[in-house]
Amino acid sequence: MLKYIGKRLLHLIPVMLIISMVLFGIMELMPGDAVNAYLGVGSGVSVEQQAQMREELGLNKNVVVRYGNWLGRTLKGDFGKSILLRAPVRDVMGRSIWNTFILNFFGMVIAFAISIPVGIKSAVKKYGAYDNFWTVFSLVGVSMPSFFFALVLIFFVGIPLGLPLTLMRDPMQAVRGYPSLWAELVDIGRHMIMPLTVLVISSLASLTRYVRNSVLEVINQDYIRTARSKGLSEKVVIYKHAFRNALLPIVTLLGSYIPSLFGGSLILETIFKWPGIGNRLHEAIFKKDTSLVMAINVFYALLMLAGNLLADISYAFVDPRVKVS
Amino acid sequence: MINKEDKSKREVQLEVIDIKKYFPVKSGFMGRKVEYIKAVDGVSFKLHRGETIGLVGESGCGKSTLGRTIVRLYDPTEGKIIYHGREIEGDIAKLKGKQLKALRREMQLIFQDPYSSLNPRMSVSNIVGEAMLSHGIVKPGKEYKNAVMDLIETCGLSPYHIYRYPHQFSGGQRQRIGIARALALNPDFIVADEPVSALDVSIQSQILNLMMDLQEKMGLSYLFISHDLSVVKHISDRIGVMYIGSLVELAAKDELYKTPAHPYTRALLDAIPVADPTLKRQMKPIIGELPSNIHVPSGCKFHTRCPYVKDICKQEIPILREYDPENHPEHFVACHFAGEI
Numbered sequence: 001m002l003k004y005i006g007k008r009l010l011h012l013i014p015v016m017l018i019i020s021m022v023l024f025g026i027m028e029l030m031p032g033d034a035v036n037a038y039l040g041v042g043s044g045v046s047v048e049q050q051a052q053m054r055e056e057l058g059l060n061k062n063v064v065v066r067y068g069n070w071l072g073r074t075l076k077g078d079f080g081k082s083i084l085l086r087a088p089v090r091d092v093m094g095r096s097i098w099n100t101f102i103l104n105f106f107g108m109v110i111a112f113a114i115s116i117p118v119g120i121k122s123a124v125k126k127y128g129a130y131d132n133f134w135t136v137f138s139l140v141g142v143s144m145p146s147f148f149f150a151l152v153l154i155f156f157v158g159i160p161l162g163l164p165l166t167l168m169r170d171p172m173q174a175v176r177g178y179p180s181l182w183a184e185l186v187d188i189g190r191h192m193i194m195p196l197t198v199l200v201i202s203s204l205a206s207l208t209r210y211v212r213n214s215v216l217e218v219i220n221q222d223y224i225r226t227a228r229s230k231g232l233s234e235k236v237v238i239y240k241h242a243f244r245n246a247l248l249p250i251v252t253l254l255g256s257y258i259p260s261l262f263g264g265s266l267i268l269e270t271i272f273k274w275p276g277i278g279n280r281l282h283e284a285i286f287k288k289d290t291s292l293v294m295a296i297n298v299f300y301a302l303l304m305l306a307g308n309l310l311a312d313i314s315y316a317f318v319d320p321r322v323k324v325s
Numbered sequence: 326m327i328n329k330e331d332k333s334k335r336e337v338q339l340e341v342i343d344i345k346k347y348f349p350v351k352s353g354f355m356g357r358k359v360e361y362i363k364a365v366d367g368v369s370f371k372l373h374r375g376e377t378i379g380l381v382g383e384s385g386c387g388k389s390t391l392g393r394t395i396v397r398l399y400d401p402t403e404g405k406i407i408y409h410g411r412e413i414e415g416d417i418a419k420l421k422g423k424q425l426k427a428l429r430r431e432m433q434l435i436f437q438d439p440y441s442s443l444n445p446r447m448s449v450s451n452i453v454g455e456a457m458l459s460h461g462i463v464k465p466g467k468e469y470k471n472a473v474m475d476l477i478e479t480c481g482l483s484p485y486h487i488y489r490y491p492h493q494f495s496g497g498q499r500q501r502i503g504i505a506r507a508l509a510l511n512p513d514f515i516v517a518d519e520p521v522s523a524l525d526v527s528i529q530s531q532i533l534n535l536m537m538d539l540q541e542k543m544g545l546s547y548l549f550i551s552h553d554l555s556v557v558k559h560i561s562d563r564i565g566v567m568y569i570g571s572l573v574e575l576a577a578k579d580e581l582y583k584t585p586a587h588p589y590t591r592a593l594l595d596a597i598p599v600a601d602p603t604l605k606r607q608m609k610p611i612i613g614e615l616p617s618n619i620h621v622p623s624g625c626k627f628h629t630r631c632p633y634v635k636d637i638c639k640q641e642i643p644i645l646r647e648y649d650p651e652n653h654p655e656h657f658v659a660c661h662f663a664g665e666i
Contacts, residue, residue, distance in 0.1 A: 222436060222441040223444040225436070226436060226503075227444065228398060230455060231456060231460060231510070232459050236459070319446070
C-alpha cells in the first residue's frame with residue numbers, strides 16, 4: 001500500500017512539470033502587459049519608468065529564462081510576490097484558501113447530508129411522485145448556470161430579506177473590531193447564506209441523481225433478493241445491504257469534491273465577492289499577475305491529482321475486492 | 326427420500342391451488358398499466374414431505390416466478406398456497422409482516438447465480454449468519470460463530486472460510502455458501518431455482534449430491550427448478566413440465582420418462598442429446614416460436630406448435646387430469662388427447 005502511494009506520488013512530478021509549462025505558456029500568450037495592467041490606462045507614468053519597473057520585475061527577459069527563474073524559485077518554496085497586492089503570494093493564498101474552505105466545507109456537508117437520503121428514497125420509490133419531483137429538480141438545477149441562479153436568488157430572496165450580498169464580513173464591523181468571537185461567527189454566517197444556498201442547490205442537482213443511480217444499480221442485484229429472502233426488514237435490506245454497496249461510487253465522488261473544497265468556484269466567489277481563492281484568481285488574471293496566477297493554478301492542479309489519488313486509495317478501504325497494487 | 330410403495334402414508338406438506346402471478350406492463354407517457362405478463366397462469370399441485378419435485382420448461386415459462394411466488398418473494402395475484410409447517414398452517418398466499426418473517430424460517434430459496442446472489446461486501450460469516458441473528462435463533466458471539474461454522478462444514482467448506490469474502494471462492498464453493506445460507510434458518514422446504522445451471526458440469530454433480538445428502542439428513546422437501554432434464558432426472562421423485570405459465574404434465578420420474586403423455590413433454594425428451602455419435606436420431610423439432618405470455622393462445626396454449634392439433638385444442642382449455650388412473654396412476658396431463666396420440 002505504502003509502495004503504491006509512493007509510486008503514485010513519484011508519477012506526480014513529471015505531470016506537474018508539464019502542467020506548469022503549459023500554464024506559463026498560456027499566461028505568456030495572453031495579450032497585455034503586467035505593468036500596463038497594474039498602472040492602468042493614462043497613468044502618466046513615463047516610458048522610462050515603465051521600462052525600469054519591467055526590469056525590476058524581470059519581465060524583459062525571454063520566456064524560457066523567466067520560466068526557469070520561476071521554477072527555481074518555486075522549488076525553493078518561494079512563490080514570488082503578487083504585483084497586484086504588493087504582498088508575498090504565500091500570504092495572499094493562505095488567507096484566501098481558508099476563506100474558500102469555510103464556504104465549501106459547509107456546502108459539501110449540507111449537500112451530502114441532503115442528497116444521500118433523498119437519493120436513496122428516490123431509488124426505492126423509483127418513478128413515484130417523490131422521485132419525479134427530484135428528477136425535475138435535478139434537470140433544472142443542472143441546466144441552469146450558477147451565475148444565473150445566483151442573480152435570481154439575489155433579486156428574489158437576498159434583496160427582499162435584506163441579506164448581505166457580498167463579502168464575508170461586514171466591513172464597518174470588521175474595521176471596528178467584533179465585540180466577541182460569537183458576533184464574528186454570526187456575521188460570517190449571515191454573509192454565507194446567499195453563496196451557500198447557490199452552492200448547495202447546484203451541487204444537489206447532480207448529487208441526488210448520482211446517489212439515486214448508484215443505489216438503483218445495487219437494488220436490482222441478486223444479492224438484494226437474497227437479503228429479502230432471509231426475512232430481513234426492508235430497512236436493513238436497504239441501508240445495510242444496498243447502501244453499503246452503493247457507497248463505492250459515492251466515495252469516488254467525494255474524492256473529486258476535495259479539489260473544489262479548497263479550490264472553490266471562480267464564478268460564485270466573484271459574484272458574491274467572497275474573498276476566496278477563486279475570486280483572487282479572477283482578479284489576478286485580469287491584472288496579468290503572473291506569480292499569483294501561476295501559484296493558484298499549480299495549486300489547483302495539485303488538488304486535482306491529490307483528489308484522484310485519494311479516491312483510488314479510499315476504494316480499497318470500502319471494497320474488500322479492491323486490492324491496491 | 327420417500328418410500329414409493331407406501332403412498333397412502335404420504336403426508337402433504339404444500340398444496341398450491343390455481344396460483345397466478347401477473348406482472349403489469351406499463352407503457353405510454355404516463356405509465357398506464359395496459360397489459361399483463363401472465364408469468365404463472367393457474368398452477369396447482371401437491372408436494373409431499375421429503376419429496377423432490379423437479380420443474381422443467383423453456384426459458385421464460387414461469388418456473389422461477391412460480392418458485393419465488395410459493396416462497397412469497399412475490400405476492401401471488403390469485404390463488405392459494407396451503408402450507409402445513411411447524412408453526413404455520415394454512416394459506417400463506419396473503420401473509421404479511423411478522424407472519425411472513427416466520428414463514429422464512431419454514432421455507433427458503435437457493436438462488437441460480439452464486440456469483441451475483443451473495444453480497445460482495447459481506448463476509449461468509451455475515452452472509453450465512455445474518456438471518457440467524459435477525460430471527461433470534463442464536464445469540465451474537467460464540468454461539469453464533471459456532472453455528473455458522475457447523476453449517477459451513479455441513480455444506481462441505483472449512484470453518485476458517487467464514488472470514489473470507491465471496492470473491493475469494495470458486496463457483497461451486499459459492500453455491501455451497503448459498504446452500505448454507507438457505508439452511509441457516511433450518512427450513513423444511515426449499516425452492517432450488519436452477520442451483521447448478523451456472524456451474525461447471527463437473528461441479529454440478531457435487532452440488533446435487535450435497536443437496537440429496539442434506540435432504541436425507543434434515544428431511545427437506547425440494548421444489549427443484551431446472552431446464553436441464555438430466556439434472557432433474559437425477560434428483561427428482563416427480564417431475565412437472567411447464568409451458569407458458571401452466572403445468573402441462575406431472576408424473577413420477579420414471580413414468581414421465583418412459584411414457585410421456587403430452588406432445589410437448591415428448592418433444593422435450595426427444596431433444597435430450599444422446600452420448601452416441603453413431604446413433605442417427607430422428608428428432609422432430611417443435612415448429613414455430615414460443616408464443617408471447619402477454620397474448621396467450623386460446624384453448625390449449627401448445628396448439629400453435631402441436632403436431633396433433635385439432636379444432637377442439639384451439640377452443641377449449643385442457644385441464645390437468647389423471648388421464649388413465651388404472652394403467653398410469655398419478656400421471657397428470659393437460660391434453661385433450663392424452664393416451665390417444
